[in-house]
Amino acid sequence: MTHTYSIGIDIGGTNTDMGLVRDDGAIINRSNIPTNAYIDLQPYIRDMMACINKMMDESNVESIEGIGIGAPNGNFYTGCVDNAPNLTIKGVLNFEQEIHHYMDVPVVLSNDANAAAYGEMVYGGAKGMKHFIMFTLGTGVGSGIVIDGKLVHGSTGAAGELGHSILIPNGRRCTCGRNGCLETYTSARGIVQTYFELKGTPVSADIDSKAIGDMANQGDPVALKTWETVADQLGLAMANSVNFSAPEAIFLMGGPTKVGDPLLKPLQKAFDKYLLNIFAGSCKIHMSQLKANEVAILGAAALIKMKE
C-alpha cells in the first residue's frame, strides 16, 4: 500500500513542533525549534524548513502533499499570521510566501483550535461528521466550527472565536479588554480563579487547574463545586452554540477536560438544561479522540486536506 505524507506544524509562543504525518494519522517523525529564539521570519522559516527536510530524509519520504500550520492568529485566506501578541516575531507574517522560497507545496494556515477541529474530523472521533463544534480548554478557550463538512473561516478568516463570546455581561475582565468572555471562566486560569473565589481566599500560584482536578477526584467539596460551576458555564456556552449551527456533536479537548467526572457529569446536566427544546437529544458531547501530544500536529497536517 502506498502512503501519502504531509507536514503538520504547531506554532506556540515558546516552541514550534513539527511532525511528518502519514495519511493514516501516524506521526512518523517529529522535530522542534524554539519559537521565541527568533525575532525575524526568514531565519525562523529557514530553520523550520531544514527540520522538515531532515525529517523527510530520515524517514525516506520523497514528497509531501503540503504543509499545514496551526498558529495563533493564523489566517486561512491570506496564509499569514497576523500580529500574534504572544509571538516574538512581530507583524503580519507571510508564511506561505516564505515557505514557497524553499518548497513548492500547498501551505495552509489556520488558528490552533480550527486545526484541532479539522484534525478531529480527518483523524479522530469526528470522522464522517458534517456538523460539529470543538471547544479547546487551556490557557485560553478556543473553538473550531465545522458546518457541512467544512471549517468555518468566515469573511475575515478568523471565525470560530467562541472563547470570546460574552457569557456573563459585565463579568470578569478578559485579556481581550472586554468583560465576561467564556474564556475568563473556563480557561485553566478562570477555573483557578473560581476555586479561590469559592474558597474565599486569595489566588495562590501553588494550585493550578490540574491540582483542582485531583482534589475534586479525591472528594474535596470546594474543588467539586468549582467544576460544577465551570460545567454550568461551559454547558450554557455549548447550548448557545447549538442554536447557531445545530451540530450533531460538541467535542472537548485540553488539560481541564482531563479531570473526568467532576466536570463531565455536571456538564451533561447543564447542557441538557440550557439546550433549546427543539435540539433535545440531537447533539452529543464527546471528548477528543486524538492524543494530547499529537492533536496539534495532526490538526495542522489535516488542514492540507482542505486544499483537495
Place this chain on the structure above:
Amino acid sequence: MTHTYSIGIDIGGTNTDMGLVRDDGAIINRSNIPTNAYIDLQPYIRDMMACINKMMDESNVESIEGIGIGAPNGNFYTGCVDNAPNLTIKGVLNFEQEIHHYMDVPVVLSNDANAAAYGEMVYGGAKGMKHFIMFTLGTGVGSGIVIDGKLVHGSTGAAGELGHSILIPNGRRCTCGRNGCLETYTSARGIVQTYFELKGTPVSADIDSKAIGDMANQGDPVALKTWETVADQLGLAMANSVNFSAPEAIFLMGGPTKVGDPLLKPLQKAFDKYLLNIFAGSCKIHMSQLKANEVAILGAAALIKMKE
C-alpha cells in the same frame, strides 16, 4: 427577455400569504387563505394549490421553478413542518409530499427567519455577500445565517435560532421554558416589558413597541432609555454572533427596527463596544432592503434558488 417564476408562501398562525414571484424579485400576484380555518393538512394544501393555480392563470404564467415555503418549524431537510405550536394543524406535516399530489415541482421549506435571510441574499441588500447574519425582531426574535453563500441548516435542519441564545443567565422567563433568551429582551413584548420596568409601573396592553418608538422619537426619556437598553442587549448578541462566523454584515428587520435612530445609534455603539478587537471594522450593520409586506413571500420564493 424571458422571465422565470416561482411561488413564495409565508405560513403564519393566522394567515397564509402566497405570491407569484418573477425572477427579478417582483411579486406579480398575491393571494391568501386563513391558516387557522384548517385542522387537517389535506384541505389546507388543496385550497393553497387552488390559489396558486388561479394566480398563475390570472398572470398567464404557465410554469414555475418551484414552491418555497417559510413556516414556523419548517424543516429544510424533510420538507415538513414539525409540530409548530402556533398552527391549528397539528403534528408533523409533510408539505412536500402533499404538494406533489398536485404539482411536480421542487418544494423547499425553511423557517421564516431563514427564508428572510435568503430573500435578502437573492433579492435584497445582501446580494453578492457570502457571510452574513439576519436578525428578525417581531413577536419573537429569529435569525438566519449565511456562510459561504449557503444558508446554515445544521444537522437537524433547525439551525439559526439565535433568538433563543441565552443572553442573561437566569434572566427573564422565555416562552421556550428557559430563562434569559435574547428574545425575552428584544422581541416586541420584551421591549414593552423593559419600558414598563424602567417606568416603574405595571405592564399595560395600551402601549406596544411601536408606541414606545413614537415616544422615543418625540424625546420621551423613558422611551429613549428603553431603546438604549434594547440596543445594548441586541448589540451584545450581535457581537457574540460575529465570533461564530465572522460575517461581513448583520442585517436587521422587523417592526421594532423601524424606530430608527433611538435604536440604531446606540446599537452601533454597543456593537462596537462588545465586538472582539480582531473583528473591529469587519462587520457592518444594515437594515433589510426588502419591503416589510414583501420580505416573507420573497424570502420563501428565494429558497427555491437553493435547489439550483
